Amino acid sequence: MINDGRRTVRKRFILGDKRFFSFVSYLIVICSLLLTYFACSSPIGNRTHHIEKTTQVPDATLFRFVFLGDTRGDYKADPSCYLAEEPLRKIVKEILDLVPRPDFVIFNGDMVAKTAYRKAPGKIKRWRSIFQYPMKSNNIPVYTTPGNHVIDGNATDPDNSMRYIPLFRTYFQADNPMNGPKGYKGVTYSFTYKNCHFVTVTSFMTHEGYDNRELSPREFVQKKRDFEYFINEKNRRWLKEDLKRDHSDFTLFFTHCPIYPVGPHYKDKMSLHAHPASRSMIAGILIDDGVHAFFTSHEHLYARVNLGPSNPVPSGLEGHLLQVIIGSAGAPLSSKPARKDMVLEKYKKTYNYLVADVSSNMIKCVVYDDNGNEIDSFSIF
Numbered sequence: 001m002i003n004d005g006r007r008t009v010r011k012r013f014i015l016g017d018k019r020f021f022s023f024v025s026y027l028i029v030i031c032s033l034l035l036t037y038f039a040c041s042s043p044i045g046n047r048t049h050h051i052e053k054t055t056q057v058p059d060a061t062l063f064r065f066v067f068l069g070d071t072r073g074d075y076k077a078d079p080s081c082y083l084a085e086e087p088l089r090k091i092v093k094e095i096l097d098l099v100p101r102p103d104f105v106i107f108n109g110d111m112v113a114k115t116a117y118r119k120a121p122g123k124i125k126r127w128r129s130i131f132q133y134p135m136k137s138n139n140i141p142v143y144t145t146p147g148n149h150v151i152d153g154n155a156t157d158p159d160n161s162m163r164y165i166p167l168f169r170t171y172f173q174a175d176n177p178m179n180g181p182k183g184y185k186g187v188t189y190s191f192t193y194k195n196c197h198f199v200t201v202t203s204f205m206t207h208e209g210y211d212n213r214e215l216s217p218r219e220f221v222q223k224k225r226d227f228e229y230f231i232n233e234k235n236r237r238w239l240k241e242d243l244k245r246d247h248s249d250f251t252l253f254f255t256h257c258p259i260y261p262v263g264p265h266y267k268d269k270m271s272l273h274a275h276p277a278s279r280s281m282i283a284g285i286l287i288d289d290g291v292h293a294f295f296t297s298h299e300h301l302y303a304r305v306n307l308g309p310s311n312p313v314p315s316g317l318e319g320h321l322l323q324v325i326i327g328s329a330g331a332p333l334s335s336k337p338a339r340k341d342m343v344l345e346k347y348k349k350t351y352n353y354l355v356a357d358v359s360s361n362m363i364k365c366v367v368y369d370d371n372g373n374e375i376d377s378f379s380i381f
Contacts, residue, residue, distance in 0.1 A: 035217050061357045062194045063328060066095055068353035069108030069297030070331035072149050075115045082116035082123040084330025088130055091329050091372045105135055105258040107257035109147025110171060124171050132174060133381050135183055139371045140316050141172040145200055147256045151227045162209050169333060181238040196358050197248040201235040203257040203272060204215050221274045229274045230256050243289035250363055254295040256326055259283050262303040262344060264334040271298060282314060287319035294321055300328040302352040302367060302375060304345040312342040326354045346376045
């Protein structure tokens with residue numbers, strides 16, 4: 001009886017154990033469902049859930065970079081509009097949502113309108129807070145170039161006509177190397193990342209000072225301004241020497257102004273074509289030394305053109321060069337048509353940025369608008 005009783009008690013304890021664990025399992029399931037519900041419906045939960053933009057990355061990709069430029073505001077329509085904040089914010093979000101994220105970003109000039117330097121220096125800090133700081137906080141280096149607005153916004157001083165360069169370094173230096181020629185460090189530079197060499201020279205020469213020895217005042221095209229759209233001899237010589245030392249799989253050149261504008265600045269000569277002799281020398285250096293592509297901005301649109309002996313007609317070029325204009329991440333879009341003497345692969349008036357995936361034998365480029373829609377794609381071999 002006692003043994004039977006013990007067996008009975010033990011059996012009831014075992015049955016009770018099973019019921020207990022079943023009850024606990026049921027509670028765990030209920031709690032999990034409740035936690036999921038509150039996490040998804042609460043503001044905190046929403047902040048931790050976002051849609052990431054996964055771009056198709058070619059096989060054996062070594063790295064990715066992003067290229068964009070021109071976010072100055074439409075100060076002619078609104079004198080207080082120094083920075084195009086809304087398009088820039090959207091593009092910054094697009095960049096940070098890329099999977100994988102870029103190894104670095106190049107911002108190609110004209111961050112703010114020229115009036116900001118005199119009237120609203122706070123907008124310069126605003127650009128940094130919207131663009132540069134988010135990149136830095138996500139360990140994405142930023143490389144920059146000066147645009148015409150950083151010079152146009154500062155009347156030259158006969159005692160220091162090159163002061164736009166230290167001003168640019170103060171506000172927009174970012175991660176630029178200081179390996180350019182004397183007097184141009186931080187605005188003319190190069191760097192090699194994995195199998196790709198990147199090089200830039202400043203697009204401008206001031207009317208006063210040591211950088212204008214090639215031109216006399218009677219040769220100035222922009223007489224009412226304090227600078228010319230011109231790459232001078234010192235920078236051309238440095239560029240040629242830099243390219244001669246390079247043995248990378250790919251070489252990319254970038255500067256703010258196009259060699260051949262595709263429309264908006266064709267007739268006003270506010271680009272590097274304003275001085276044909278200097279323009280031809282730069283084009284010759286890029287072609288002779290095997291530059292694979294020229295990325296530029298300045299014209300507020302997106303365009304891709306294969307420059308050559310008959311494009312535009314007649315160009316006088318002795319080879320071919322891919323010129324890609326990534327010209328507005330918020331700056332007021334151009335309303336002018338494309339020039340008629342040039343065959344363009346693409347010409348689109350929309351905000352834009354370029355994502356490039358570099359592999360050992362190809363650079364795959366995809367261009368997006370500020371809403372993340374693809375507007376062009378091409379490959380560099």
